[in-house]
Amino acid sequence: MMSTLLDIKDLSVDVTIDKQEFNVVNNLSLRIDKKQKYGIVGESGSGKSLTSLSILNLLPDVLHVSNGHIMLDQTINLTKLSKKEMLNIRGNEISIIFQEPMTALDPLFTIEHQISEVLKFHEKYTKKEMKQLIIDMLDKVGFSRPKQILKSYPHQLSGGMRQRVMIAMALICKPKLLIADEPTTALDVTIQAQILDLMNALTEDYDTSILMITHDLGVIAETCERVAVMYAGTLVEEASVQELFKNPTHPYSVGLLDSVKSLGDRTKKLYSIPGNVPTPAQLNESGCRFASRCSHVMDICRKQDPPQFVINDDHKSKCWLYKDGGKKNNEHYQHTIESK
Amino acid sequence: MSTTNILLKVNNLKKYFPQKSGVLKRPKNFVRAVDGISFEINEEETFSLVGESGCGKSTTGRSILRLHEPTSGEILYNGKNILNYSTRDFRKLRKDLQMIFQDPYSSLNPRMTVKKLLMEPLLTHNICTKKEAEERIIAIADKVGLAKEQINRHPHEFSGGQRQRIGIARALVLNPKVVILDEAVSALDVSIQAQILNLLIELQEELKLTYLFISHDLNVVRHVSDRVGVMYLGQMMEMAKTEELYSDPLHPYTKSLLSAIPSSDPTEKKERIILQGDVPDPSNPPSGCPFRLRCPMAHERCKVEEPMYQEVKDNHWVACHLYNEIN
Known part of the structure; x- marks a missing residue:
């Protein structure tokens, strides 16, 4: 029997434009089991990204959750957590990979600095241990010379390499859930195949569940076990x-x-x-x-x-x-x- | 095929962009965006260029319109080399060669109404009076599926799909012969993409258009094209009729490209060829075959000798040492 990891119940998100409220995610319910690969597919404006942002409490100011709850591990209600409590969840329990890895990485810092930030925040390691952990992780995501990557800046890496760094950063604290928001949309097909392959292999190693958000039915067919189809903020169909x-x-x-x-x-x-x-x-x-x-x-x-x-x-x-x-x-x- | 009239012929086209550095901005190195490609497009045919980002497919399209002045090579339109035309003569020809861009959000001037956007090319080319132009605009708007009352609106009032319709109308209002579509449906959602593709196919039949279709989406390319050319690092790797290319790809790059398309059937488990690494830097391409660093079949010869681009089967061209033995 599979146990539930994330349970979204009756989630509604509203947007305020000119003091008027519009409902952009409407009564959405879905359940992700442990180790499950779950996909949400929909066109632009269907509310699929808003759903992922509300899981992490990252909605921009004009948007707010107006109804429903999101339960992690059946005990923690993510919509009720304070900002401080949420910091312990993000990166540690739930991580996210975005579509455009260049804008998600800080151009001013080295890769080592950016990955170690996550570790410093969530775990207690000495500097030496940390460095070794990062090197191991970069090795796992397929860099042949991880020590060299440590000292690189994001602009020195290609799109596919940046997305590997994002995956390394997202998985280094062994989260329970990895949200991948259009992780391969900005990449070429041959690189997309590499990245999807890598995500599949790594999340299996770490027993991480995936919430894959995409507009591409092909990506869903290749990577997911269950799928929800969204249209204009509603979940219209859900099945294996x-x-x-x-x-x-x-x-x-x-x-x-x-x-x-x-x-x-x-x-x-x-x-x-x-x-x-x-x-x-x-x-x-x-x-x-x-x-x-x-x-x-x-x-x-x-x-x-x-x-x-x-x-x-x-x-x-x-x-x-x-x-x-x-x-x-x-x-x-x-x-x-x-x-x- | 009854019409094998070659309308556009590209011969050994090269476009090198200089990389300037130092105080004097002397060109230090060149990015070989397009490095000697040749192909021809028959009348009323759709020829597609596919490849990953940075392979030079868009540069090729732009070079044909001389939006980038090519470094060397020939572009023959109706048998005449258009690179020899003066700017003035070329401008006259430009109404025959039109382009549709990827991003319908940035390729339309936000300050102009649809009517003005469509009027501009007609007046620039001095084709008709303002009054006639208005009739033509209404006719073309109707053809691409825009209502008569919509033509007085501004681009921001339209959705992405409708904006692309405006872009199509703008290209077609001059009755062109050749339309270059640079990732024309890539920015659109699946359901809208299907609408636009249907429209493009209908218009081609009705107006007897010749398309150069540039895209990275192999599924879309398969749907629209008669023939396909696969580019990698500025060079043509393989060229064949669409069905032949998809059913019997010869070049290892084409094979891996096709195997990487996510299948929309979850029960189908196909053999994947996953390429290692990234596309090399076009300012510093590898010796020999441009694909050899990622090629699963690479051998010694690929390192030293650049493979010849040759016809190995009827109308099936490939640049790979594996097929050299046949000749």
């Missing part, structure tokens, strides 16, 4: 990766997968979802947030926001098409897709 790719239910997930899968087949027109992602102002309207772009929209979708319907044991979908338990409606749904 195998299940979601084989049997997507929510019209948005279906559309997303279709537009990826039809790539490469020149004989067919690319499947595309019409319209655009809603603006924050449109988010306060009632009803399903995908209704305006959905090809299966019904009257109820425009009036009432659908709850999470259970498709099967490990598959939930937030769509009115599945209100009778999924199975039967699902057939109807598959049929409408084929007849399109």
Whole structure:
């Protein structure tokens, strides 16, 4: 039996623009088990990065958590911690890797200085021990001459190397959870393959869970066990990766997968979802947030926001098409897709 | 194929950027961004250049429009070398060669309305009167999927996908023959990317356009192109028809590039070739084959001798010593 590491329940995040509040993450619930590789996939503006920032209490001032809680190890409520208490969590229990490693590293300090900062803050080591630890860590993330890297500055390293340094920094305190926010989006495919491989291997060594945040379904398919699909601040579908790719239910997930899968087949027109992602102002309207772009929209979708319907044991979908338990409606749904 | 009319031919194109240093700013070294590449594009065809960042694919695209003046080489458009044109003559030709950029946020002037943005090229090239121009703008806006009332708005009022539509309209309003698309869909979300790709394919058929498609996204390239060239460190490594390149890649670099694409099928466990290290610095390229430092198949010969870029199969070119024995 797997035990829960992170439990997000009914999380809502609001943004204040001109004294008006807009809801950008809406009642999001998800659970990450120990050693699990969990993915959140969604387009820009879907709220996937905001979710990760709220886990670490790093939301910018205009945003705040308006509802819900985030439990770490079933005991610590991260949304209720003071700033000081949060410092002990960040880097120690939960670490994060960002998309652009150049902006995440300080250009004025050497790599050794920046990694040792994390260690100094969380653990008690002598200088010598610390240096050895950092060298070992750099060796683990695949640097052939770690001693040389110690004295380098970020601008002397390539994008892939900087991301390795970020991974070394994130994992040096052996955190329980590693949040990777688009870790390979800025990198080339061959470097992306290196980095994903490395993250997989290292987190297995350290028994670390991963929360992978990405827009790339391919990255999810390669690295994750479970996946949540987000759209306009709501979690629309959640399932094991195998299940979601084989049997997507929510019209948005279906559309997303279709537009990826039809790539490469020149004989067919690319499947595309019409319209655009809603603006924050449109988010306060009632009803399903995908209704305006959905090809299966019904009257109820425009009036009432659908709850999470259970498709099967490990598959939930937030769509009115599945209100009778999924199975039967699902057939109807598959049929409408084929007849399109 | 019925039309094998070569529209654009690039011959041994080189673009070296000088690295200046010292008080006198003398060029000390050169970054060999594009180092002798050749290819040709047939009429109404889509030719793609793929490669990692820094491989020179964008520089190639820009050199064709002479946005960077090439160091040496030939660019033949309709059989004439456009590098010999005077600035004035070239400007006349420029309406045939248009470009669509990656970032729809920075390539549109925020102070101009869509109408002004689309009017500008028409008036610069003295193509028609203001009145006719307005009709043309409405027609082209309609073609790319912008509503008539939207053309009086400013770029910030549009989403990324719609802005890219404006960029496309701006390039097409002059009725060009060749369009260079530099990472035209890379900044867009998957669902929007699909819309724009469909639009580009439709427009190509309708307006009989020739595309030079520059991208790092191998899936997108596979979808749009007739032929693909793979670049590495300023050189062409392999060139073939799309299906052949994807089903039977010859060069070790192409093989590893294709194997690195994350598969969108979690049940499919494919053999991965993970390359070690990074792309070398183009100001200080390795001796012999540019790829040898990362190549899993590298041998002694690769170190000393640069491989010839040659046709090893029908319309399938590759620069690798492994395929030398065939000849």
